[in-house]
Amino acid sequence: MTDNPAVTGTLARAPIITRARAAVALMFLMNGFLIGAWAPKIPEFASRLSLSEAALGLMILVFGVGSIVMMPIAGIQIARLGSAWVTRITAILVLPTLILLSLVGSIWAGAIAIFLFGGLIGAMDVSMNANAVATEKQMRRSIMSSCHAFWSLGGLLGSATGGVLMAWLGVVGHSLLVTFLAAAMVALAWPMMLLDQPHPEAVKDKVRLPMTPLPWLIGLVALFSMIPEGAILDWGALYFRNELGASVQLSGLAFGAFSLTMATMRFAGDLVRDRFGAVNTLRFCTVASILGLLTAGFATGPAMAILGFAIAGIGISNMVPIAFSAAGNLPGMAQGIGLSVVTTMGYSGILVAPSAIGFIAEHTGLAMIFIGLPALHLVVLALSGLARHADRAAGGGH
Template identity: 85%
Template sequence: MDMIEPSLTTPSRAPIVTRERAAVALMFLMNGFLIGAWAPKIPEFAARLSLSESALGLMILVFGVGSIVMMPIGGIQIARFGSTWVTRITALLVLPTLLLLSLVGSVWTGAIAIFLFGGLIGAMDVAMNANAVVTEKQMRRSIMSSCHAFWSLGGLLGSASGGVLIAWLGVVGHGLLVSGLAAVIVIIAWPMLVADKPHPEEAKQKVRLPMTPLPWLIGLVALFSMIPEGAVLDWGALYFRNELGASVELSGLAFGAFSLTMATMRFAGDLVRDRFGAVNTLRFCTVMSIIGLATAGMANGPVMAMIGFAIAGIGISNMVPIAFSAAGNLPGMAQGIGLSVVTTMGYSGILVAPSAIGFIAEHTGLAAIFLGLPVLHLVVLLLSGLARHADRAPGPH
């Protein structure tokens, strides 16, 4: 007789930290660390290949295209082999790509290297999010937000240390050290990842993209959550400096205030979600983000805008993790397929937003942009009931 299993929001006696939770958190840390380490290498990469600003922009676009191409492929492989093995293999494959980017000497080899880097980072992203969902189910606890917090922490460590390490060890030395450290993380996490196996009888269903609207609607939630995030990250400092008259030093606090509250709330987000449920948490976060973005857009000076961005960080922090958990728990659908749809749609927003916002801002100014972004969040509020799937218990197998 099948037993009815509790939802993720049901109180659990399971330990808060397990080997499986530590392992998937380490994979998030490693992925973010590689992304963060890449950021300080970009100026040297552009100089080595004699890239103009527009050519560098195209190279960065190739990174995004690689992610969008490889994310659905990663989802199909998860359906066939399970998230554990896809996480492990993509982690192994991505390890040498940062070093490859340190060695390439022509535009074409650079384009191939950055495509592979972006693609494997994206495929690993889908796999480790899927593995986090499996771990959530096993633990009967929400862990997605803290996993994303570890990704943010990895990005911070990689970017903050990159400049110093490049100056000390050189570009290739930096690539070797970062790749070595990332490899150590993979070795530690490898045996501890939760073991999940696909169901062979569902294989044919799993390799098809979903024809039902549910994953696409949750993808819309992820997309409209990540566009404002990208806007703050890419345009916040420029808004401070050009439209609010802030100094160069103060302009950096636009991102600092936002990222600090976002990282803090991601570590707290799992406890909040387990206490109040995913739907209520998403609605609270969305309202906070609307208030924060509107405050920043109406700011009459840097301090008011900084407060606005800090409030927006509180809100945006847990919107995407909830969408990813919901995608991994959709009824009657392979986990990898649902997640690949939602992650691809979500990260497309990060790629599209910078250029689109730049074009609009030339005619309206950035204050109008930040005042307009809450309209996207109104759509998220309308669709927030879909977050109930983030609390859905796995059915009997």
């Protein structure tokens, strides 16, 4: 008898697509769409506020600080209100922020707007992940990877259409259209969301930050899974140009190959996890990422590096979704609290790592960065047994 309830199949599962699953997928799509739509607006935002590169860097840091400040607050509110209501509230509050970012005319107003945008995007991120965990429990099947795939799809749609829409509608017109489309997604998802309000008496002892090591160790898994993702995003193209002698056009394939395999594997990841269990899936993904990063780091030309980043995408694709599922299913802990710890730790890696990598790369070169990053994944392998908590969701209860 296996100890992995996701593999046993002894409990009846819901159909693959349910109203609750469609609702949470729409929320992920909407969140990614807003982030994607913001990316092509950044140059105009910097120009309007006369920001230097250093000042723009600080503004982007303010976005990250907003997320890190508001993610734990979201976790506490999830414990009190349930993830569905916190997702709905944060989704409504974040809708006007993109318009605000398109209208601000001073640096201080811009800083406040970007803090709110980053904070509410981050808070919604925690709550929609918590709702995905609750939906996994109800359905008794994994859905987290495909939710993250919809987030990636939203980001792609937002970023790919941004330039064209801004040229056609103007900066404010683009923001109004994006906000309208995002609001439509929220309106569609709103009535279908799985309500998971906890019992108030069960919440009182669970809203403080956890003193047990378990969520922090799973947070380390998320952190060490996301740092290589951030490194490829921020430094992949530069590595291609400066150290592999690739053209500008070819350099874009670095992140393109990574994104394509990551999105594809995220749509497949839930079926893989339900078949093989979260621990085995995490271990396979981690080894694949290690092989991909080493292939990219030791590459003698762009083709080998593209292959390496594509393999790394296959690996990294499902590492973070599994960590988030595990965080939402920790025994004796309100799921919003565990998730807020893990998401905050994970996303801080995306925020802090790029500047640290830049500093190290000045002395070592970027090839050595990609060769060295697998050391972080060795820690993930050492902690991979903790992924068994992710199977509680698909296994149907505690």
